[in-house]
Amino acid sequence: MPVSVSYPGVYIEEIPSGVRTIANVATSITAFVGKAVRGPAGDPVTITSFADFERLFGGLHRDFTLGYAVRDFFLNGGAIAIIVRLYKPTNNKGSKSSFNISNLSLEAANEGAWGQKLRVRIEKKAAADPNLAAAAARLGLAPTDLFDVVVRDGNTGRIETFLNLTTKESARRADRVLKNESSLIRSTQALPAATAPAAAAGALTDADVWTDATKSTPAQSTATTEAVDSAAVGATEFKAGVALLEKTDLFNLLCILPDTRDGDVPDDVYQDALGACARRRAFLIVDSKTGWNSISNAQTGVAGMNLNGDAARNGAVFFPRIKQADPMLDGQIEMFPASGMIAGVMARTDAQRGVWKAPAGTDAALLGVAGLQLNTTDAENGLLNPLGINCLRTLPVFGNVVWGARTLRGADAAADEYKYIPVRRTALFIEESLYRGLKWVVFEPNDEPLWAQIRLNVGAFMHNMFRQGAFQGKTPREAYLVKCDSETTTQNDINLGIVNILVGFAPLKPAEFVIIKLQQLAGQIQA
Numbered sequence: 001m002p003v004s005v006s007y008p009g010v011y012i013e014e015i016p017s018g019v020r021t022i023a024n025v026a027t028s029i030t031a032f033v034g035k036a037v038r039g040p041a042g043d044p045v046t047i048t049s050f051a052d053f054e055r056l057f058g059g060l061h062r063d064f065t066l067g068y069a070v071r072d073f074f075l076n077g078g079a080i081a082i083i084v085r086l087y088k089p090t091n092n093k094g095s096k097s098s099f100n101i102s103n104l105s106l107e108a109a110n111e112g113a114w115g116q117k118l119r120v121r122i123e124k125k126a127a128a129d130p131n132l133a134a135a136a137a138r139l140g141l142a143p144t145d146l147f148d149v150v151v152r153d154g155n156t157g158r159i160e161t162f163l164n165l166t167t168k169e170s171a172r173r174a175d176r177v178l179k180n181e182s183s184l185i186r187s188t189q190a191l192p193a194a195t196a197p198a199a200a201a202g203a204l205t206d207a208d209v210w211t212d213a214t215k216s217t218p219a220q221s222t223a224t225t226e227a228v229d230s231a232a233v234g235a236t237e238f239k240a241g242v243a244l245l246e247k248t249d250l251f252n253l254l255c256i257l258p259d260t261r262d263g264d265v266p267d268d269v270y271q272d273a274l275g276a277c278a279r280r281r282a283f284l285i286v287d288s289k290t291g292w293n294s295i296s297n298a299q300t301g302v303a304g305m306n307l308n309g310d311a312a313r314n315g316a317v318f319f320p321r322i323k324q325a326d327p328m329l330d331g332q333i334e335m336f337p338a339s340g341m342i343a344g345v346m347a348r349t350d351a352q353r354g355v356w357k358a359p360a361g362t363d364a365a366l367l368g369v370a371g372l373q374l375n376t377t378d379a380e381n382g383l384l385n386p387l388g389i390n391c392l393r394t395l396p397v398f399g400n401v402v403w404g405a406r407t408l409r410g411a412d413a414a415a416d417e418y419k420y421i422p423v424r425r426t427a428l429f430i431e432e433s434l435y436r437g438l439k440w441v442v443f444e445p446n447d448e449p450l451w452a453q454i455r456l457n458v459g460a461f462m463h464n465m466f467r468q469g470a471f472q473g474k475t476p477r478e479a480y481l482v483k484c485d486s487e488t489t490t491q492n493d494i495n496l497g498i499v500n501i502l503v504g505f506a507p508l509k510p511a512e513f514v515i516i517k518l519q520q521l522a523g524q525i526q527a
Contacts (some may be wrong), residue, residue, distance in 0.1 A: 018453040020463040022437030027252050028347035029356040030073060031082040031282075032340070033241040034066030034257030035230050038114045041087035044248050048081075050074045050206050056183070058114060058155070059084060060406070062328040063229070065257045069340025072261045072324075073255075076341050076367050082251050083295030087111045087230045097219035097227040098188070103167065104174065104197040105189035109182060113229045118184060119216040121209065122147055125200040126364050135164045139172060147196050150212050151184050156503035161182055167193040224398070233259050238269040242276050245486025250432070252425075253346060254284045255339040262335070264289045267305045274311040274408075281428045281435075283421075286316035286408070290320060293373065295380050302389055312408035313418040314428070318342050320373035320391045322366065322400075333370050338392060341366055345402055346425075355429050356470045358405035358422045358510035366392065366400040388413045405510050423507040426470065427514045434458065434503065451484045454501055458482045462505065472506040 003011045008212060031044070037058030039277065047053055053070045060067040069080060089095045089111075097108040097115030108115025124147050125132040136143040141210055149162045160182055165174040167189075175187035202208075202215040209215045220226065225264060238256060245251060258267050270286055277284045286307065292298045298319050318338055326334040342359070345366065349359040372392055376384070381403065383393045388411040392402025407424050411417035418424040438456070444450045462480040465471065473479035483502040493500060 018456060019460075020437070020440055020453070020457050022433055022457055023433045025429065025436060026080065026250060027350045027425065028078065028343070029080045029082065029251045030078060030253040030255060030340075030343040030347065031084065031245050031248070031251040032066060032070055032073075032255050033084045033238065033245075034069070034086060035064045035228070035233060035259065036066050036083070036085045037061045037064065038110055038112045039083070039085045041085045041111055041242065044082045044084050044244055046080065046082050046248075046390070048079065052084065053081075057085060058112075060327065060328055063260070063262050066336060068324070068326075068336050069255055069257050072336075072338075072341040072368060073344040073347070076344025078344040079347060079351075082248055084244050086233050086237050087235050088233050088243050090231045094220075094225045094227045098225055099185075099217045101217055102197050103193060103195045105187065106178075106185050107188050108227065109184050109186050111227065113227055114153075114155055115227045116219045116221065118219055119152045119202045119210050120185065121150040121152075121155065121204065121216040122197045123150060124148070124203065132164075139164070139166070139170045141166055141168060141170060145196055146172075147199070149178070149185075150204060150216075151182070152216070153184055153186075154210070158184070167191055167196055174351075219319060235266045235269050238265065239272050242269070242273050245276065245280070251280065251282055252428075253343045254282055255343055256284075257337060257339070258287070262290055264291075267307075268317070270305065270307055274307060274315050277314040278311040278440070282314065283341040283425055283428065283433045285342050286315055286317040287339045288317065288319040288321055288373075290321070290335070292321075293375070295374075295383055296326065298384060298389055299387060302387060307408050310409075313416065313424050315408045316406065316410075316421055317388070317408060318385065318389055318392060318402070318404070319384065320376075320392060322369050322392065323371040323373065324368060325370055335373055341369070342402065350408050354468060354470060356422050356426045356508050358420065360390070360402040360405040360421075360510070362395070362398045362401060363400040365398065366402065369400045372400060388414070405512070420509055420512075423509060426505075426507055429464075430465075430503070430505065433461065434501075437461065438501075441499065446489070446497070446499050450499065451489070454484045454499070455482050458484075458501065458503060462503065466506075470505075470508065472508055478506065 003013050039057035050071050073081060079085055099120050100105040105122055108118055124444055127143055132143050145166045145168055149165055152159045162177055164172050165177055166172050167174060167373045169192040171192055174192050178187050191364050200215050254273060258265050279507040289301055292301050321335050322338045323333050324336050325331045345364050346359040349357050372394060375394050384391055385404060388406045388408055390406055393403040394400050405421045407418055407421055410419045412480050459482045463476055466476055466479045471479035481504045488500040488502050
């Protein structure tokens with residue numbers, strides 16, 4: 001604001017520069033939807049390593065393909081993943097393991113048979129313990145109201161200990177503490193309650209403390225309460241899992257893992273996911289089907305999936321599936337979907353070269369692959385590439401690599417402007433960055449000063465990309481344009497509260513075909 005002058009002297013006034021930096025959004029945050037051994041079901045969870053996945057979701061399991069895909073993602077260069085765990089209850093079976101403890105009802109923190117290996121022990125300190133008396137006085141309770149909970153996960157050997165809990169209203173009320181601090185158990189009892197649970201027999205140091213039912217409480221194992229793993233999931237559960245991604249702030253890539261390692265994701269799930277990716281400016285990686293064991297099957301199979309229309313620009317299919325040694329089966333070679341690995345290659349390429357570089361070529365090596373379901377030749381690759389099917393190839397010296405960079409609209413007959421994956425992902429990156437970086441414009445006075453600020457900030461963002469080599473052209477004028485003035489925003493637009501910004505860019509397209517022309521030089525003929 002202008003200073004209010006009142007006395008003779010020097011006044012200082014700070015004037016805004018109008019610079020509001022537009023930050024680059026992430027380009028390779030990958031969302032995974034599928035079944036896992038354990039972990040929260042119903043809420044997306046962000047992880048940054050496979051160790052996080054092992055801790056929260058139980059790691060690899062031979063019946064669930066999600067763990068293998070997440071492992072391949074991080075192995076091939078991925079950095080951030082969002083996990084959506086699917087769980088479908090089984091009729092007449094429990095979803096969560098529960099425990100019979102007097103005056104305290106407990107259950108496993110989340111669904112699945114893993115909870116059957118939990119053991120819970122209630123401990124109480126001696127009444128004369130000065131620490132117990134001090135804790136009770138601080139909480140305004142009697143020493144007999146306090147107890148300790150020790151829980152052990154028999155699957156991993158992990159032990160959690162919670163001291164000075166109570167069933168009465170307090171800062172250490174059991175249900176609150178377990179909900180906020182435990183990854184293994186929860187309280188299902190309506191608290192506060194008057195009576196604390198009784199202590200278990202024996203001592204924590206006893207050799208049989210985790211096997212004797214009188215010393216630690218096992219999960220219930222009757223027919224109606226024994227928790228089991230998820231039943232087979234179908235299109236309904238897959239679509240519900242994709243819908244849960246609306247709770248996330250940002251994801252760039254989407255992988256949907258089949259219910260079983262020899263199964264396929266239903267076509268209508270992929271169709272629904274393409275729509276979700278179009279809304280969220282994300283990119284879908286489609287796995288080839290198990291039955292695509294020949295070139296002709298792949299040709300007819302893609303057409304039958306009905307993944308077309310403008311939304312298909314936000315997806316790509318990769319063929320064939322990959323072979324890997326399965327540590328859950330003593331290293332036997334098994335077939336797996338490749339989407340997690342492809343997402344890792346994209347993340348690695350983004351980090352090393354930029355989102356405008358095609359995630360394919362001799363640098364796009366597939367790490368951790370023992371082989372491919374089908375080894376294609378150049379001629380066979382030439383049959384699939386014009387249809388928009390990206391091949392995984394085994395090349396001498398270079399090994400297993402990604403050898404295609406077309407979207408689902410990449411068929412030659414479609415003649416789509418977003419034929420190539422890097423072009424589409426670059427456009428999505430620019431859209432998301434500008435969407436987030438221009439929110440300050442809302443409710444600003446819609447006139448030339450605002451338009452000038454928009455041109456300044458968007459122009460700086462685009463110029464930074466130009467300097468990194470993201471566009472064609474030798475000069476900024478050839479590479480991009482930013483237009484926001486009275487031509488893009490008319491008086492009628494102003495009256496309607498609209499400001500129009502035109503941003504154009506000249507995309508870099510991959511050198512998909514390299515043609516070398518060779519000619520003999522005939523000696524100069526003397527006349």
